[in-house]
């Protein structure tokens with residue numbers, strides 16, 4: 394059972410991957426991250442998590458780009474109590490190697506096969522084995538069934554992609570820039586993935602797949618057929634209505650990835666019959682809603698501040714945690730982003746297209762920003778902003794008109810100055826709840 398005795402002291406440091414049992418120190422206290430192991434959870438469980446977030450932390454809840462929950466503002470004692478409350482709720486937090494499957498795995502009518510058995514085999518083989526403590530905390534595997542929510546945008550050491558109902562492709566980025574792709578049946582691909590993880594672990598806990606020599610991968614994968622890497626799939630925004638074998642799933646996302654305990658508790662209380670999955674790109678996918686509930690959801694989502702339409706300008710902005718959540722931040726990034734979307738939507742729309750995103754960071758570290766295909770904007774010292782285009786794996790460059798860029802840059806500089814001086818009209822997190 395996850396509880397106080399299993400909370401790992403001394404692990405609360407920057408640079409580590411936070412979890413429920415190894416929370417990370419941030420500007421507003423400890424941060425715990427959890428991914429439900431079994432995919433969806435009930436609304437009663439969502440309410441229990443939200444209540445625990447408020448009882449033991451500051452009630453701020455984030456959904457990450459990988460679809461994990463982050464609960465913030467915890468003390469050491471609060472983190473221990475949170476772990477106990479999560480266990481009591483029946484939510485089982487994923488532990489050990491991160492093996493990600495699609496958000497609608499098993500119920501997506503467009504997926505080529507169910508990715509969960511292969512993912513469970515890999516995670517299960519590593520869990521509790523001699524391999525587990527040798528793998529670095531950021532090592533991950535994606536098992537992508539090719540459905541509505543592809544995993545192309547997630548960084549992974551081993552990327553598995555369903556080719557059809559029984560065959561899988563494996564993509565690897567290796568040492569010295571070598572790239573390899575192989576395909577085979579599920580058993581052979583699973584065997585190779587585990588052997589590759591063992592090879593990676595042999596290089597030490599800091600090693601990633603990019604440190605493994607191509608000749609080692611070629612030897613391990615000698616029984617598989619070489620193929621071309623699968624092209625990156627478009628990234629789906631988890632907002633709107635999505636078909637599933639359980640009926641339509643309704644997708645929402647909190648503005649800039651953050652909501653609070655009260656909003657999630659209200660959502661759970663209003664739709665107690667639903668189940669919820671957390672999706673990459675900061676999504677909440679609700680299933681189990683009848684027609685009347687689906688008709689009722691948009692109004693409730695608006696009242697609670699969730700984004701439910703793909704043309705919402707807030708979807709064109711991403712932010713790092715910013716102040717006061719990060720001690721390094723020069724500004725509160727979320728209120729600034731909310732003001733930009735609400736009051737300067739035309740400027741934003743002119744410079745940032747539907748397939749682009751403006752990322753605003755509270756310092757030059759640019760947490761969460763894509764590393765490639767970006768155009769950086771000129772902002773005051775201590776604050777960084779960049780526009781990314783499309784998917785980071787694509788070769789596209791942002792096609793931005795210089796005049797529109799400079800107008801956006803000027804607008805941002807003005808907003809940054811006002812927020813820095815404390816003159817912002819709406820600098821509180823409540824700003825996140827207002828539609829632009």
Ligand code: SF4
Nearest residue numbers: 713719722755756760
């Ligand atoms: S980019 Fe800077 S301010 Fe933002 S979360 Fe990272 S370290 Fe903190």
